[in-house]
Every structure is written in C-alpha cells, then in structure tokens.
Amino acid sequence: MIAELGINHQGSLVIAKQLIDAAKEAGADAVKFQKRTIEAVYTDDELARPRDSVFGATNGDLKRGLELGLAEYQAASRYCRERGVDWSASCWDRASLDVISRYAPPWLKIPSALITDHALLEAYRATGIPLIMSTGMSTEQDVDEAVGVLHDCKLVLLHCCAAYPAPIEEVNLSALLTMHQRYGLPVGYSSHTVSPWPAVMAAVLGATVIEAHLTLDRTMWGTDQAASLEPKAFAKMVQEIRTWEQARGDGIKRVMPSEMPIQEKLRKVHGSSRLS
Numbered sequence: 001m002i003a004e005l006g007i008n009h010q011g012s013l014v015i016a017k018q019l020i021d022a023a024k025e026a027g028a029d030a031v032k033f034q035k036r037t038i039e040a041v042y043t044d045d046e047l048a049r050p051r052d053s054v055f056g057a058t059n060g061d062l063k064r065g066l067e068l069g070l071a072e073y074q075a076a077s078r079y080c081r082e083r084g085v086d087w088s089a090s091c092w093d094r095a096s097l098d099v100i101s102r103y104a105p106p107w108l109k110i111p112s113a114l115i116t117d118h119a120l121l122e123a124y125r126a127t128g129i130p131l132i133m134s135t136g137m138s139t140e141q142d143v144d145e146a147v148g149v150l151h152d153c154k155l156v157l158l159h160c161c162a163a164y165p166a167p168i169e170e171v172n173l174s175a176l177l178t179m180h181q182r183y184g185l186p187v188g189y190s191s192h193t194v195s196p197w198p199a200v201m202a203a204v205l206g207a208t209v210i211e212a213h214l215t216l217d218r219t220m221w222g223t224d225q226a227a228s229l230e231p232k233a234f235a236k237m238v239q240e241i242r243t244w245e246q247a248r249g250d251g252i253k254r255v256m257p258s259e260m261p262i263q264e265k266l267r268k269v270h271g272s273s274r275l276s
Contacts (some may be wrong), residue, residue, distance in 0.1 A: 001238055003028040004190075004213040006224050007066045011055075015216070016068065017079050021030075022089075022208050022231040023214055027238035030086035032109055032211065033076070035096035038063050054221065070099065077103055094123050101127045112136035112162045115146040122149060130154040132209060135179070135192045136162025147183055156209050157183060159202070160190035166229035176205045192227045194218070196237030203241045208243060 003023035003137030009016035011079065024030045027192070038047070038060070047060030080087040088105035093098040100108065110133040114120055124131055131153050135143050142159070159175045161167075171193060180187045187211030188268075189202035197212045213228035229237065253261060 001027065001242070002209065002211040003027045003031045003234065004036050004211050004228075005031050006213060006228075006229060008213065008215045008220070008222055008224055009033075009068070010220070010222055011066045011068065013068070013072045013075055016072070016076055019214060019217055020076070020079055020083055020085060022216060023234070024083045024085050026214070026235035027233050027242070028085065028214070028234070030088065030106070031080065031214075033068065033073075033089040034092070035073075035089045035100055036063070036067060036092040036110070037068060037095040040093040040095060060269060073099070073103075091124075097123055099128065101129065104131065107132050107156075110134065110146075112138060112160055116142055118145070118149050121146060125150055125153055130156075131190070132156045132158060132211075134158045134160045134162075134211075136160035136190065136192075140182075143179070143183075147185070156186045156188055158188045158190040158209060158211060159207075161192060163227075164192055164224060165194050166192040168195065168198070173198060173202055173205055176202060176207060180206060193231075194227065194229070196229060196240070199237050200240045200244065203244050207254050208245065210237075212237060223271065 005016065005019045005067060009019055019091055020031055021150060042063060047058065047063065049059040051059040051062055053062040053065070055061040077087065086106050088107055088109060090109040090111040091100050092111065107130045108120065108124060108127065110124055110131060112134040115133060115135065115138055116272060131150060133146060133155060157179050161170050161172065163170065171222045176187050178187060186208045188207045188211065189199060190210040191199045199212055204211060212234060213224055214234050215225045215228035218225050218228060218230055
C-alpha cells in the first residue's frame with residue numbers, strides 16, 4: 001500500500017510531513033515522492049512559458065517551486081524512519097535517480113511517462129534496486145519493450161489509467177489479468193480515481209501493490225489534488241483491502257472451526273434431524 005504524495009506537498013516540507021503522518025495513520029506501508037532535475041527534464045522554452053502560480057509567472061517558477069531540495073529529502077527521509085514508513089520516489093532523469101538511489105530505498109518507481117525512455121530504463125536497471133513500473137498511456141508494445149530492457153530486474157508492473165482524475169469507465173482493471181498472463185510478473189494498480197473502490201477491486205483481481213494519490217484536502221491548490229484521495233477515503237481503501245486479505249483464504253473447501261457447532265446442530269445425519 002503506497003501513498004503517492006507526488007507534488008501534493010506543494011514544495012513544502014511541513015505539508016510533506018503532514019502527508020506522511022496522514023499516510024501512516026491511514027495504514028499505508030510507504031509514501032512516494034517525485035524527483036526531477038528541472039533543467040534536465042524541461043526545455044528552456046517550456047520553462048519560460050507564461051504560467052501564473054503562487055510561485056511566479058512562468059512554468060519554470062512553478063516547477064522549481066514544487067521541487068523538494070536535498071535538505072528537504074534528508075529531513076523527509078529521517079521523518080519517515082521515525083514514523084516507521086518506507087519511502088521512495090519516481091525519478092524523471094539520471095541525476096534524480098542518482099540522488100534517490102543513495103538512500104537505498106526498498107524499490108524505485110518508473111513513471112508511466114518514461115517507460116519508452118530506454119536509456120533511463122537502463123540507468124534504473126543498473127541500480128540493482130527492485131523496480132515498480134507504471135504502464136499508463138502505454139501500448140502493449142511499449143510495455144513489451146520496457147520489460148525486455150528490464151528483463152533481469154526484480155520488477156512489478158502497475159496497470160494505470162494516467163488521466164487526472166481517471167474516468168471510471170476507462171480504468172480497465174481487467175488489464176491486470178492480461179499483464180500477469182503475458183509477462184508472468186507480479187502486477188499492481190496505480191489509481192488516479194477519486195473513488196477508493198477500484199483499488200479494492202484490483203486487489204481482488206490479484207494486484208500485489210496498490211498505489212493511490214493522497215492529499216490532505218482535494219480543494220487545496222495544485223494540479224494533482226483533485227485526482228487524489230483524502231485521508232478518510234485512503235484509510236477506507238486500506239481497510240477494505242486488508243479485509244479482502246483476511247477473507248481470501250487458501251481456496252480449499254472444508255468445514256471451518258466456526259461451522260462445526262452449527263454443523264452438529266443443524267446437519268441431518270442418516271436421514272434424521274438432530275435439531276433440539
């Protein structure tokens with residue numbers, strides 16, 4: 001259970017810590033950030049494009065304002081350790097991958113937008129760290145080629161509809177089964193819906209990793225807040241998935257211990273009722 005914090009922290013360590021607290025209290029196992037080297041990811045023209053925000057008048061002002069710095073990542077890492085929550089990040093370029101890899105996270109996340117960047121996939125592969133790869137906005141061929149690059153990695157594939165928020169009718173959860181059959185790899189689900197239930201359904205279909213965006217308040221400023229779950233909804237999602245884990249069982253049909261006294265009381269034996 002991964003709480004995707006993305007850029008919902010608004011570039012603030014204070015809000016990031018509040019999100020970590022909310023994730024912990026909701027039952028998440030881990031939180032995930034997004035790390036970019038702004039000048040490596042965006043062109044000069046893109047950074048200079050006019051775009052009003054709380055950080056300034058250009059897209060560059062916005063992107064730089066939303067990015068946590070090295071000091072903030074060190075503080076967030078310490079805070080996650082104190083709260084007993086794992087953390088990692090989606091790394092959008094090699095420099096960011098180098099930074100996050102130094103923390104030896106339990107896994108690294110390849111975002112949907114970058115699975116066709118085979119040079120970056122090779123850099124991910126070279127870390128030797130287990131990988132989770134989202135497959136939103138991708139064709140079957142895109143996924144085939146990415147899996148080929150990462151053929152010898154410990155890899156989990158996440159099905160995803162990468163719209164923000166994702167329309168329910170386009171979530172296509174059955175693709176989880178298709179991917180598991182096609183690649184023989186563990187599969188999971190990255191949720192961009194405003195409902196907790198598709199993630200629960202994904203768990204029933206065999207997802208081993210669930211990632212969902214978490215926000216403190218969907219009305220907060222930011223592009224991802226409206227595609228995120230608030231803490232109560234996130235906690236409900238976790239609760240119902242844990243219920244499924246308990247209810248799933250081992251598939252062997254047998255009389256359960258709780259049924260035995262009922263069987264003794266109600267079951268007819270040799271044609272005679274034993275009802276009292």
